[in-house]
């Protein structure tokens with residue numbers, strides 16, 4: 282059975298390009314081999330077929346999870362994310378978990394979280410002046426938002442202790458080669474081996490998180506996502522709640538930080554867009570968020586591992602292959618997005634964004650679509666709104682290239698900007 286065409290270069294070379302220059306690599310693969318194309322990297326053991334046409338993307342997102350589970354693609358996060366994590370589950374268990382987790386991220390309940398996010402954003406941006414590496418600052422802020430708004434951490438002391446424990450653990454997971462090798466060699470060779478240190482960091486983090494869960498169970502007031510999960514008529518047990526919170530952390534921390542750093546990288550190079558953000562029109566702000574997620578998505582693929590043969594876009598693919606909706610390529614198609622490389626929020630207001638929801642897919646799709654998407658967009662809007670009093674200028678005029686940092690694609694110089702006050 283023949284797979285769609287793709288680069289013949291060795292997997293080591295493709296892995297290097299995929300990691301160091303992901304945008305250029307995907308663009309070259311698309312220019313040379315069209316849609317679909319097959320790549321081979323160490324990212325997955327199997328070859329991966331990338332699709333970007335909305336019809337093919339629909340077929341990928343509609344694949345039955347019993348044939349094309351997504352949970353297996355997240356297997357390497359299991360040691361941190363836990364057994365009950367939505368990320369590693371599939372089928373009925375996954376759907377049950379999704380219903381529970383999505384509930385707090387809708388309507389009034391979610392909008393009630395906006396003032397807290399706005400105030401955390403103002404507190405952060407007040408400290409900016411001179412050269413700011415926005416990726417570092419957004420990692421800090423996105424974590425603050427998760428700890429206070431999602432975990433419901435109270436007081437500076439609780440937040441600081443949780444922050445330290447999360448940073449210890451995520452610091453180890455972030456260096457991807459190490460994460461992969463730890464997943465392969467999960468043998469505890471003592472407290473000082475990488476795996477041993479990782480286990481200890483997770484244990485320390487778990488102990489703290491379980492303390493927070495116990496104290497909120499005793500007093501579940503407030504609007505936090507944890508408080509809402511606890512008010513469910515049948516709240517989960519502690520271990521399960523821990524896994525739910527960690528799934529939100531793993532899914533929502535680096536992705537939000539990377540997306541925001543890209544938004545700053547773009548805004549600094551488009552003062553006319555920033556000027557319109559300052560005008561305060563909510564529809565324009567929403568368009569800036571959508572355009573930023575389109576032009577610079579933090580995740581490039583939504584992969585599914587095939588357990589059986591399937592046919593997509595006229596190609597028959599055997600079991601043991603990864604098929605992926607390529608988020609990056611789907612949102613760069615010139616046939617759907619005229620002048621696709623340009624950052625032009627106006628396209629969302631002029632009605633020339635494509636009608637099909639399958640052409641704008643920064644959050645993936647189908648039953649695995651990002652559970653935190655409405656929250657992520659709300660967070661981006663609140664943080665960008667808080668930049669009204671700032672002047673942002675690029676440190677260097679040329680746009681930043683993309684590189685991978687663990688799971689996400691980030692600006693290579695961290696979205697550096699020069700900040701002054703208006």
Ligand code: HEM
Nearest residue numbers: 529532533536537540583644645646649650651652653657
């Ligand atoms: C701009 C920021 C974000 C982006 C670009 C993003 C993107 C994504 C993508 C592409 C997926 C996989 C979809 C698929 O396989 O089809 C995903 C899954 C997920 N995301 Fe997000 N995400 C963001 C923020 C968040 C936030 C803030 C949260 C939670 C607070 C979150 C929680 C999750 C969870 C729990 C999943 C797994 C869903 C499942 O397996 O059913 N994400 N996200």
